Amino acid sequence: MRNLLFAVVGTVALTGAGFAAKPLTKGQGLAIMHERHEGMEDIGKQNKVVRRELTAASPNLAAVRGATATIARHSAEASHWFPAGTGPELGKTGAKPEIWQKPQDFGGKLHNFQVAARALDAAAKAGDLNAIKARYADIGGTCKACHDSYRTDMHH
Amino acid sequence: MPKQRVWDLPVRLTHWLLAALIAFSWWSVKYDHIDWHIWSGIAILTLLLFRLMWGVVGSSTARFANFVRGPKHVVRYLRGDWRGIGHSPLGALSILALFLVTVVQVGLGLFNEDDDGLFAGPLANHLSPDTTDKIRDLHEFNFYLLLGLIGLHVAAILYYRLVRGKKLTKPMITGRAATDAAAGEMRPGKWWVALICLAVAFAISRWVVAGAPPF
Numbered sequence: 001m002r003n004l005l006f007a008v009v010g011t012v013a014l015t016g017a018g019f020a021a022k023p024l025t026k027g028q029g030l031a032i033m034h035e036r037h038e039g040m041e042d043i044g045k046q047n048k049v050v051r052r053e054l055t056a057a058s059p060n061l062a063a064v065r066g067a068t069a070t071i072a073r074h075s076a077e078a079s080h081w082f083p084a085g086t087g088p089e090l091g092k093t094g095a096k097p098e099i100w101q102k103p104q105d106f107g108g109k110l111h112n113f114q115v116a117a118r119a120l121d122a123a124a125k126a127g128d129l130n131a132i133k134a135r136y137a138d139i140g141g142t143c144k145a146c147h148d149s150y151r152t153d154m155h156h
Numbered sequence: 157m158p159k160q161r162v163w164d165l166p167v168r169l170t171h172w173l174l175a176a177l178i179a180f181s182w183w184s185v186k187y188d189h190i191d192w193h194i195w196s197g198i199a200i201l202t203l204l205l206f207r208l209m210w211g212v213v214g215s216s217t218a219r220f221a222n223f224v225r226g227p228k229h230v231v232r233y234l235r236g237d238w239r240g241i242g243h244s245p246l247g248a249l250s251i252l253a254l255f256l257v258t259v260v261q262v263g264l265g266l267f268n269e270d271d272d273g274l275f276a277g278p279l280a281n282h283l284s285p286d287t288t289d290k291i292r293d294l295h296e297f298n299f300y301l302l303l304g305l306i307g308l309h310v311a312a313i314l315y316y317r318l319v320r321g322k323k324l325t326k327p328m329i330t331g332r333a334a335t336d337a338a339a340g341e342m343r344p345g346k347w348w349v350a351l352i353c354l355a356v357a358f359a360i361s362r363w364v365v366a367g368a369p370p371f
Contacts (some may be wrong), residue, residue: 041271048273048285055281056369140274147272148188 024083025115029090036081037093039074046070047143050120054133060125068117068124071139075117094151106150113142159332162241164215166350168331170207174200174258180301190275198361199207204259205357210350216343217242224248239340250309257302264295266364278365286325302363 024032046067053059053067085099099106116139123135163171177200184193211220224245232238233245243251269276269288280288316322327333363369 008178044270044272045285048269048276048280049278051273052281143272144274 012100023087026090029083029086032081032083033086033091033093033095035077036086036095039077039081043071043074044141046074047140050136054129054136059129063126064132065121065124068121072117072121075114078114082110084108094153096152099150106146109142109146109149113139113146116142158337159334161331161344162217162327162333162335163331164218164342164344165331166206166210166214166291166345166353167218168328170203170210171328174203177203177324178306179259184300190270194275194277197262198365200258201262201266201364202357202361204255204262205360206353207255209353210345213349213353215347218345224252239336239338241333241342242350247312250305250312254302254305254309257298257305261295261298261302264291264298267291268295278367281367325368 049067050064050071053061053064082095082099084100087093087095087100089097116135120132120135120139123131174198177196181193181196184190184196210218213219216222223245225245225248229238229245230249237245266277266279267283267288268291269280269285270292273285276288283291313324316324323333
């Protein structure tokens with residue numbers, strides 16, 4: 001139920017940005033796409049940092065916490081990364097048009113990622129290695145679920 | 157001309173499995189089955205390790221020492237002055253290049269990881285994310301080299317078949333070919349040596365899959 005609610009909120013936020021607000025200018029749209037690209041890239045990078053630590057003989061928890069906090073911060077920013085009009089019609093992007101054709105499903109998947117990012121960060125702060133590993137597996141699943149449906153192979 | 161053995165079973169099996177796994181690796185990564193792609197790469201690693209050892213202790217036509225030759229021999233072959241079985245001096249260059257580029261491809265793959273960090277080769281954790289970013293590009297680039305060499309390999313086989321009237325594919329399946337009596341005979345390897353090579357190749361691959369931990 002809670003997930004459904006969030007999905008609805010997410011949908012409204014996604015589509016609402018297209019209707020309620022003035023349409024984005026090209027410059028605004030491109031600026032958001034750039035921020036989105038950099039943010040996603042950094043999430044990937046931080047994800048790799050966490051994996052390196054979690055598979056190390058003696059994980060550096062401070063490094064893990066730094067990375068999970070950054071991922072959680074980006075995950076919150078991601079709510080503003082997909083306004084209508086920032087798809088492939090505007091510029092080079094790995095974001096598929098389906099994002100804006102199925103806003104409810106996309107919003108739900110984005111929300112799952114945000115929840116998982118906060119849970120991972122909370123686990124990192126608490127410091128229990130097994131819990132961190134479990135939450136790390138969770139967040140990977142949410143990345144993949146969304147990317148499988150809504151991202152093309154984009155090489156940069 | 158009488159038919160005689162030219163390729164032993166390990167050579168033929170390695171050849172066709174490599175061909176199949178390279179095709180599967182391409183397919184699996186194209187259609188986003190990255191986990192299968194990684195396992196396919198590990199299987200190729202095992203085959204390459206096996207072939208490397210079999211190239212030292214295997215049958216006479218499998219041994220690198222018997223087919224890797226200098227440019228003088230290549231020139232002589234091109235003049236039509238070569239009698240032998242197994243890889244010709246020119247073909248040997250092609251096989252060496254294919255082997256080398258495949259080794260590089262698998263080596264890069266072991267350290268590769270995707271953009272998101274969701275899939276990683278077993279050794280990627282040993283390098284920084286910035287370095288694996290570069291490795292990803294190299295892994296992609298080197299595949300085109302491999303593709304080019306495979307194209308050359310197939311084109312050469314077609315050339316021999318259509319222009320020179322020499323069948324090269326069938327001997328790689330049956331192991332037998334019509335050869336010049338003066339060319340000599342294949343000296344087979346021992347089956348238990350092949351099993352030892354295979355066991356060692358598996359052991360090394362398992363160690364790599366485990367992230368190459370120190371002993």
